[in-house]
Amino acid sequence: MRLRTKISLLIASSILMVLFLFNILTYYMVVKITTKSEITLLWNAAQTIVSQPNIVRPELWGRDSWLRPLLLPQEIIRLIDTKSNIIVQLDSTGQLDSLPAVFDTRTFSKTLWTREALIVYIQMPVMGAEDETLGVLQIGRKLDTLNEYLTILTTVLMFTTACAAFLSVIGGMYFAKVILRPIHELVQIMESIERNGIFKRLVLTPTKHQDELWRLTHTFNTMIGKLENNFTRQQQFIADASHELKTPLTVIESYANLLQRWGGNDAALREEAIEAIQSEAARLRNLTQSLLTVANLEAEANKGWIHFELGDVVRTTAASLKRTFHRDIQLDNQLEINRMFGDPEKVKQLLIILLDNAIKYSHKPVLITLKHDPRDPEIVELQVIDQGIGIEKSEIPRLFDRFYRVDQARSRTSGGSGLGLAIARRIAQSHKGTISITSTPGEGTQVTVRLPLNLDSMAPSDL
Structure with missing residues (x-):
């Protein structure tokens, strides 16, 4: 897989992960705020009911005419005695009778997720004239409207997430291309150097922001400069060494040929040739020893310290x-x-x-x-x-x-x-x-x- 594709997928997956977490948080906050508001309304309705005179007379609970005017759409009202028996139940939807009816002296509110809808309900004890507990009041509400809103919200979030995923892939490919452009140029120049043996450098655009790519380009140009300098010095060294070695070898060869042709009967010529050959051989030995010294200095940097x-x-x-x-x-x-x-x-x-x-x-x-x-x-x-x-x-x-x-x-x-x-x-x-x-x-x-x-x-x- 190409680096450009990897960067694009990484950017897209990162954006999708952020959007996914954002969508969950948005969904949760909408549900939380809405249910909290509905529970507040239920508490207000409960205060209205407990202020009614018939609430302290359990024998009148079965007559629901005094409660019916207080019943709202999508709502249920229950009065439960101390033995968890439902004395009266008013359900405007006919779908809220699945709420648990259990006597409990605590005051609480709860949220239930059902297959049909989200339901919120509250429960509080009903106190008599002498502070005895007569039973509990339970009020619940089915949040059909919230379900519709949540459906719309989910659709919108999924659509925006899909659009964001598509745009993030396109944007990731574009930005990856921009970011990797100097690296592609670097690779092309390195391949060109390998093919042609000619040192080239990247164009370094003047900028105040010396980021990692700028530093990479600068370092590459510096390295190429040093390599080119070393290569030039090496070529010069080889040329100079060849020239230095050529001179004594030429002298030795010339005098050897001279001895071979004319030195057999000429003692003076033999002596001159031998002295010249010895002299040039000594020079050649010294030059070779110097070259070996240079090589050893390069190879044995810190040995014998x-x-x-x-x-x-x-x-x-x-x-x-x-x-x-x-x-x-x-x-x-x-x-x-x-x-x-x-x-x-x-x-x-x-x-x-x-x-x-x-x-x-x-x-x-x-x-x-x-x-x-x-x-x-x-x-x-x-x-x-x-x-x-x-x-x-x-x-x-x-x-x-x-x-x-x-x-x-x-x-x-x-x-x-x-x-x-x-x-x-x-x-x-x-x-x-x-x-x-x-x-x-x-x-x-x-x-x-x-x-x-x-x-x-x-x-x-x-x-």
């Missing part, structure tokens, strides 16, 4: 690179709390990437600072500052793109793959942190990484 001393990781990493590159690397640790929750190996890798860039593109000492964010002591700022060639301001936004190199510095001759800063940013984001770069050409570069000591101290970043 522990509590560790951030200051110790930074100190040992800086000391190791200082010995390896024979460069002056200074550490200024201002942290009062060094304990951090995360992956120490990934944090170490991030620092190695930043220090490697700083050492590669500068010849002066490199400074590492560790300090708390003055606005939030739970946030640590790790800064790597060099005094190298610097970067143009227009180039900074693209530094974190995969395979991107600044022309004047990030050339292939430096041995870089263009993935280092992309990996560094992914590591920072996986720890719910951020990374930013400020630089001045000719003066140096400062890279700032902000990391929470505990994940709860910082809102998650947009990964």
